[in-house]
Amino acid sequence: MATTTRDRLLEAGLSLLLTHGYHDLGIQALLKQTNTPKGSFYHHFTSKEDFALQVIDRYMEEVQRGLDVALGDPSLTPLGRARRFFELTREKYRQDGYLGCMLGGLGQELSGVNATFAARIEACFGEISGRIASCLEEARHRGEIPQDADPRELANLLLNCWEGAALRSRLLRDPGPLDRMLDFTFSAATRAS
Template sequence: MTKDATTKTDADSPMHATKQRLIGAGLQMLLKHGYNDMGIQALLAATGTPKGSFYHHFRDKEDFALQVLDSYMAAVHDGLDACLQDASRPPLARVRDFFETTQRSYREEGYMGCLIGGLGQELSGISEVFRAKIAECFSAIAGRIAGCLEEARQRGDIPAGCNVRELADLLVDCWEGAALRSRLERKPDALNTMLDFYMGAVAGGGGVGQGTAPA
């Protein structure tokens, strides 16, 4: 079995500076332009990289985007680690904290939204590779959140009969929709409203849908 050099994010190699630079700039460009509108030439010009280097480090454009996605997912998992594992806080608060942190990072990027959602929309119709990969990304994130919701369920913070996996998938899905809206409107309101609604509803309760008072 030949060694699969593609799509590896892990750090068994030093990951040369040039490759890092390309992936970093590629993330920004993919967030803004999406896949099809991001040109290799533009990426090389923006980073001052000759073409030979790019095709030395990446098999082709698809391989590159998949590795950018791996890098993005690694950052997401880091965020999940940082938020969900703080055993001193109630599990629902940890989940909320993760999404509030994510929302902050969206703003810092200028409301370009979520790379996974963006590439998913653009490519799921034309690339089985991306479709499957991105579905797996969402599933992985939801899996992490489901674990935290299960803690909440066992503490009685959410109803015992809940299907935590379904609730976690739902949260991720709604989040992506709100992220699109926030991207379109260049403001975080949709994200905040969605999070308030979800947390209110899942915790069993009162006050649902009574956000900001009507004007």
């Protein structure tokens, strides 16, 4: 629960950036929604860009918590833990009305026009992929995926497929593309081992 003005602004920013994107994010609408004076916004953030970058950092805190929960579940196999992360993410998307991944949305909107956002978003995807790759390395050692598989490459492929499915899910406002991506990818991984 947001307790400080900065926290309230960042929490509102999560929803507004997901819903409206960066270019349609109005600072006035943000201030009105959070009942915050304009001076308070600029006390905490130097610009709209600084604000959006800090919202990305806040979003990544949520993603890291999801990774911790899923990848740290000792009741699941390593491959099961990797799938569980995507299932938990799908549930979050459902709660948000299938608006998809904020990183993917902002990446599509800004990566071609703003190098700062492109670098930050790619770094975030790298963090996620790295965590999944560690889990897939364990899956490789346990024989769940082929011994000659490259866990980092597989993690990147999973994330890339997921982001494409998230876009389609957003377009359709339906979990179908996410479900089919998970079923296909994880059944293919176990058939190959």
